[in-house]
C-alpha cells in the first residue's frame with residue numbers, strides 16, 4: 001500500500017489500513033472502496049492522509065514499534081485517564097503503570113524496530129495519540145540509553161501524561177486549536193505547571209514523573225517555558241520527552257512536516273534547544289521515510305519506500321516502478337544512492 005494525502009485519493013481507491021478511533025471502534029475497515037462521500041466524511045473528521053492499496057505495493061506493510069493491539073489498548077487507557085482527570089476524579093498510579101508496562105515489555109522484547117508515528121486519526125483523538133506516540137518514542141530513546149527498568153517506567157508514565165495539564169485548560173481556549181494570540185499562548189503554557197501540580201499534589205506521583213510534565217517545554221539555552229531553566233536544571237527524563245514531543249508535533253500537527261524534515265530541524269537545534277545525546281539516540285530510533293511514501297533519488301528516479309533498515313533509518317529500500325517493470329534499491333548497500341526529496 002502507499003500513503004497519500006487525502007486530497008490526492010481518488011474515488012474507487014481501496015483503503016489499505018483500518019482506521020480506528022481512540023475508543024478502539026472502527027471508523028472504516030481496510031478494503032473499503034472509497035467513494036467521494038467517504039472521503040468527504042474522513043476529511044471532515046480531520047483525517048488528512050490515507051494508506052491506499054496498490055497492486056504493485058501489495059506486499060508493503062506498516063511496521064509499528066508496538067503492536068496494533070497494545071497501541072489501541074494504550075490509546076483507550078489514556079483517553080479514560082485524561083477524561084477521569086478532567087472530571088476531577090481520582091486516578092490510580094497502578095492504572096498508569098499497568099498501561100505503560102505493555103509498551104515497555106513489547107519494546108524490550110522487540111528492540112530492532114524503528115518507531116513510525118505518522119498518524120491516521122481523527123482530529124478529536126490527536127491529543128490521546130500524541131500521548132501514546134511520545135511515550136513510545138521516549139521509551140525507545142530510554143532503552144537505547146540503557147536506562148534501568150525503574151527509570152523506564154517513570155519515563156513512560158511521565159511521557160504518557162506530559163500534556164495532562166492541557167485538558168484542565170478552559171474549553172474556550174482548547175477550541176481555538178493552534179490559532180492563539182500572545183495572551184492565549186501564555187495561558188496555554190500554564191499546562192506544564194498545571195500538569196505537575198495535579199500529578200504531584202493530587203495523585204502523589206514520584207517527582208521524576210511530575211518533572212516531565214513540568215519541564216517538557218524547557219530548552220537547554222534557557223529560552224523554554226515555564227521556568228526558562230538552564231540545561232543543568234532540566235531533568236534528564238524531561239530532556240528525552242522534549243525531543244519526542246517536538247518531533248511528534250512537527251510530524252502530526254498542521255502544517256505537517258514529513259519526518260525527515262522534522263528530524264533535520266531537531267538535529268539543527270541539538271546542543272542549543274535539545275540534548276545532543278538524546279537527539280543522537282532519537283535519530284537512530286525513528287522512521288524517517290515511512291513505508292508507502294514516494295521519494296526522489298539523487299539519480300532523479302522516483303520510487304516508493306517499501307522497507308526499513310533498522311540500523312540505518314535514513315537509508316530504506318526503494319521500489320522503482322517503470323513501464324518495463326519494477327526494480328528495488330536497498331540504500332543500505334547501494335551507497336551511491338541517496339534520497340533527494342519526498343514527493344508530495
Ligand SMILES: [Fe+2]
Nearest residue numbers: 162163216217
Ligand atoms: Fe506540552
